[in-house]
Amino acid sequence: MQVVVDNNGIKRYLVTLNINGDSYTRVIKANTLLVKFLREEIDLTGTKKGCELGDCGSCTVLMDGKPVNSCIVLAVEADGHEITTIEGVAQNNKLDRIQESFIENAAIQCGYCTPGMVLSAKALLTQNPHPTEQEVRTAIAGNLCRCTGYVNIVKAVLVAADEQ
């Protein structure tokens, strides 16, 4: 990783992240969190900050297909990796089946957990196309929702899985 030292002696790192299929190169400090990189460097604000401690899952993104809390991943750790954010789930304005199912099954209320939920569900269904209800609940257990009681979220994921 290339390092640039500024006038105050602070090191900055040249990183390249592949985000939603496109390559982004930035010079950042070592303590830059992935969530901050996405929201502030790349302006992808669909990734939400709910706790910044890895507790709530609002900032879930996929790193090489696996769900991670982007508030406890450093951007330098994501260097060279493939990141999928909520903005990368729909393709050419066509919603993913999971997204459609969230809409059809009234799985969205305030919407703040929705991006993270969709990505956790996406990771699950990619790896396990026909999960049981318990497997769905386990897959989203790290994503807190304060509105829905998860009832319609679990339903939406199961409906999307059934149709695959």
Place this chain on the structure above:
Amino acid sequence: MSDNYTQIGKSVPRIDAFEKVTGQAKYTADIKFSNMLVGKLLLSPHAHARIISIDTSEAEKLPGVKAVITHKDVPSKRYGLSPARWDENIFCIDKVRYIGDKVAAVAAIDEETVYKALKLIKVDYEVLPAVFDAFEAMKEGAPQIFEEYPGNINTEIHQNFGDLDQAFKDAYYVRTDRYDGQRTYQCPLEPHATIAYWEGSKVTVYSSIQSVHYLQYYLSQVLDLKMGDVRVLKTYIGGGFGGKMDPSGLDFGAVILAKKTGRPVKMWFDREDMFFNNRGRHPQFMNITTGVTKEGKILGVHADFVMDGGAYTGLGIASAYYAGALLTILYDFENYKFDMLRVVTNLPGCGAQRGHGQPQPRYAFESHLDNIAEHLGIDPLEMRIINARKPGTLTVQGFRVDSYGLKEAMEKAREISGWRDKKGKLPQGRGIGMGNGGFVSGAGYAIYRTDLPHSVATIKVTDDGTSAILYTGAVEIGQGSDTVLCQMAAEAMGYRYEDMKIVAADTDLAAHDLGAYASRQTLMSGAAVKQAGEDVNKKILDTAAEIMGVSNEELDCRDGIVFVKSNPEITKTFAEVARTYFVKNGQLIGRGSYKPPKLGGVHKGSAVGTSPAYSAATQVAEVVIDEETGEIEVIEAWDVHDCGYVINPALLHGQVHGAFYMGMGEAIWEEVLFDKNGKLMNGNLAEYRLPTALDMPPVASELVDTVDPNAPWGVKEVGEGATTPTMGCISNAVYDAIGVRVKSLPFTYEKIWRAIKEKK
């Protein structure tokens, strides 16, 4: 009649679903303006201390810092959401009153600089003795937190209706129980953020706020600005549950920092700040005494409560009144006494959380009623049925309850939960319980005294009639108000939901409304929207009558089509007629305005608890308890709701699921803890335990049909009422499972384990 509706009574998809599911939806913290600064508050490290001096000079010198403000830089006028006790300053002047109290604020070019600057502000404190317990606070010699609240008593309520002494004399059985509540927090997933910028003498404020009106009002009051110079708006809001009602330090701070720097300023709370600032649920300590006949008919009730209000009042007076006011709605009794002391302590101030003051008293009362039923040898559900309020009756305090389906809700819950086969018949360690609840469908009076309408609405049909825009001040916080109000507008206009757009909750661009609290928007905002829609509808029919050469009485309009009632083959499209109207008269506009009629009695505090309509709900839950560990699992739940006519069933059931979820969290896991110095110990979402998807049982949500005469289309509330039965319902299920009562919230595994052990 409902069969004739084309836009309401249907589970249309949310109007904001696409934006939310794709990540396009911009919440306040997602918004950027060029040249924008970021700001944070400096919070007190002491629970009770005198401020000797504040030195901001080092912070100001830090490169990148653009402004540092303390009480010296802001008006000293006190405020509070309820004007009955204005006891809070933008920044503390002489004293701090809890760990987390607001002392100063910084604006700088980036987050890192802001945090460095906060550390450079030197505050010299003289630490004072502090008190963290409501009962300790009332003792002689306890530290005095406010001069104006002797004995730390902030609010004292004594209400007495009927003749309670006689009722208790006449009773076959009189019983007293004591139950204690805990302090919980709303924990919306979106932390509150505010952005402010000035253009000349006018300021624009983006805020995660449940009421743009009250924030506009308080900003203008405290900062001495014309209301017309203050524009408050919200974009998307990630949940509120009462936590985003009060004007916060962010709102005042951002406005003043933006003024001082001449640049847009964004401020936000991190998760721990949310616990300091969000005005969580008051812990209540509840003695409740009831006298009943041998058959279980309630003759009289005495509710004798104390609540810990924390450091400031906010909306707390209303919380105190609500705690007692709504106990009389569900069951009909003629003698009632309510005593309440709201006490200040050196902990964060409490306010309104979903269900406001009512869920903990409801827990106490529903648990207490089960104890009475057991003593009398009556099924607790049957005992409640004989006491259930009938429609078209007055409560003892004079609240008029028109539609009311509590009895029917209980009967249906009994049936769908298999109550008769389960109650008292499940094996040891497994139990079933029920509880009732309900809420106001909007408060009868605004929070501050005003003659303004509570809701107004405007609908503009676009020039060619192919879309219409609803302007409302109602605040979408996730509950779905934008969607149901557009359904209502389309229904009243004779139009189509799919062709509706909405501009909401912007004091400049939208219309006035008191906002999202007290479960008011479906009924109250809905009433204004219905009128506005009907106004459009009338203009459409009048214009169509001219074009079609018939009288307007012969016409109707539904689903975007105007037709002759006697011959529905003869039609014109709404759009075509609307365009004609536009050509002849200019913009097609409809207007509506709603203010509740005068409600309630004449006693002190009679305004709190008034509403045009009351919801009712019964919940049943089944639990399994591991007697070795005390671990409790809720395995199934049933809710039957009387919420009047339902505009959008899918959204409604979603409210029920979420309300049960929140009540279950409060019943079993949720509680904020403080150490002996008043320091918050679990201000994060790992140790303040919100239930996860693995904790949530299946919930059956069903309805009973009522149509309220005082509401548009007969609608009533659902969002708060559905959380009020839950804690009592789970309390009773735990008792059924283990035969011993846990008398304080939450029912932690440890408490259950100890209760089982003590019983043995």
